[in-house]
Amino acid sequence: MSTSRRVLFTAVPIYGHLLPLLPLARAVADAGDQPVITVPASMTHLAQALPTSVYGPDIDFLLEENARRTGGASMADYDAVGELFAATRPDLTFGEALRHAHETGPDVIVADEYDTIGPMLASALNVPLIQHAIGLPVNPPALATAMYARLISRYTQLRLEQVSRLALVDPWPPALQQPQWKPPPDRLPIRLPPYTTPASRAPIPAAGRPRVLITLGTVILDRDLLDALVDAVAGLEVEVLALVPPGVTHPLTDTRAHVRFLPFTPIGDLLHDVAAVVAAGGAGTVLAALSRAIPMVMFPRGAEKPMNAERIAAAGAGITISTPAAAGDAVAAVLADPSYRAAAHRVADQINSAPEPAQVWQALRERLEA
Numbered sequence: 001m002s003t004s005r006r007v008l009f010t011a012v013p014i015y016g017h018l019l020p021l022l023p024l025a026r027a028v029a030d031a032g033d034q035p036v037i038t039v040p041a042s043m044t045h046l047a048q049a050l051p052t053s054v055y056g057p058d059i060d061f062l063l064e065e066n067a068r069r070t071g072g073a074s075m076a077d078y079d080a081v082g083e084l085f086a087a088t089r090p091d092l093t094f095g096e097a098l099r100h101a102h103e104t105g106p107d108v109i110v111a112d113e114y115d116t117i118g119p120m121l122a123s124a125l126n127v128p129l130i131q132h133a134i135g136l137p138v139n140p141p142a143l144a145t146a147m148y149a150r151l152i153s154r155y156t157q158l159r160l161e162q163v164s165r166l167a168l169v170d171p172w173p174p175a176l177q178q179p180q181w182k183p184p185p186d187r188l189p190i191r192l193p194p195y196t197t198p199a200s201r202a203p204i205p206a207a208g209r210p211r212v213l214i215t216l217g218t219v220i221l222d223r224d225l226l227d228a229l230v231d232a233v234a235g236l237e238v239e240v241l242a243l244v245p246p247g248v249t250h251p252l253t254d255t256r257a258h259v260r261f262l263p264f265t266p267i268g269d270l271l272h273d274v275a276a277v278v279a280a281g282g283a284g285t286v287l288a289a290l291s292r293a294i295p296m297v298m299f300p301r302g303a304e305k306p307m308n309a310e311r312i313a314a315a316g317a318g319i320t321i322s323t324p325a326a327a328g329d330a331v332a333a334v335l336a337d338p339s340y341r342a343a344a345h346r347v348a349d350q351i352n353s354a355p356e357p358a359q360v361w362q363a364l365r366e367r368l369e370a
Contacts, residue, residue, distance in 0.1 A: 008106035010118035015218035082146025135283030173350035194268030228324035281305035295340035316343030
């Protein structure tokens with residue numbers, strides 16, 4: 001009989017990076033193994049009943065420090081993103097992370113693919129590393145180069161050797177991968193259920209119009225942008241649900257009877273009866289919407305979101321817009337043309353046919369024991 005394994009999960013402290021790891025962490029616990037989720041204090045509630053190791057600055061602090069280091073460079077700049085992931089965060093987090101990891105004593109580390117702390121811990125502790133994709137691979141040449149240049153010096157300073165991963169857990173369906181994509185030999189696909197909580201809300205009653213969900217995800221904290229998208233879509237004969245990002249103050253009432261603003265709510269609770277999703281293009285929103293075969297209108301901003309939007313458009317499952325004002329026409333188009341929903345169904349079939357987290361953990365366990 002195999003012994004219980006201690007599994008340390010690490011992620012960039014952003015909702016969209018941590019939440020995709022939780023289904024696998026729950027599968028680890030359900031199998032009788034011991035997951036531990038590393039989070040700053042501001043994010044402990046996301047882990048729900050899973051054990052946590054609490055340390056490190058939250059993303060707001062990291063972004064402020066990153067802005068100081070880069071002279072206020074925009075996070076749409078890959079060099080600034082590389083600084084955040086591969087320099088600012090390791091500099092402010094790794095020492096404390098290593099102390100906590102020694103206390104946890106993990107047998108294996110599972111790291112968000114953009115996370116640099118997990119691989120450094122795997123090297124320092126000499127334990128296997130599993131990477132968990134949240135969307136497209138970290139492959140834009142500018143971002144990969146920016147991260148690599150910064151990481152090399154830090155590995156040298158800490159006398160660490162870069163480690164090879166045991167496997168890549170990947171929720172991104174083939175239909176949304178880059179042209180000419182070939183799955184890496186260590187890839188294990190996984191089906192991620194849309195994030196919900198034990199206190200999930202009852203479905204919002206339908207209003208007799210097509211329902212459109214507008215969300216910026218959990219990274220773009222732009223109240224004015226949210227309002228601009230809502231105003232563009234509200235002129236249609238639709239019902240609008242607008243999700244206020246965490247940390248953004250916005251009235252939840254609106255003078256328009258067919259417009260409703262909601263506080264941050266798990267997206268799995270909001271997709272009931274939704275005909276289209278307007279979004280910034282984060283991986284969690286994309287996978288949740290398309291797993292339900294809901295076509296999308298994308299206004300991508302920053303990091304990997306333009307790539308995500310390009311892949312959705314190429315798959316025929318949505319439209320990319322360049323200004324918020326274009327959202328109304330784009331929503332009207334995806335609602336009127338059945339080809340968008342048909343394409344979204346094709347992507348949904350791929351997402352939902354991937355192995356469940358329990359199956360993936362079993363496969364990972366077999367690799368660890370080989």
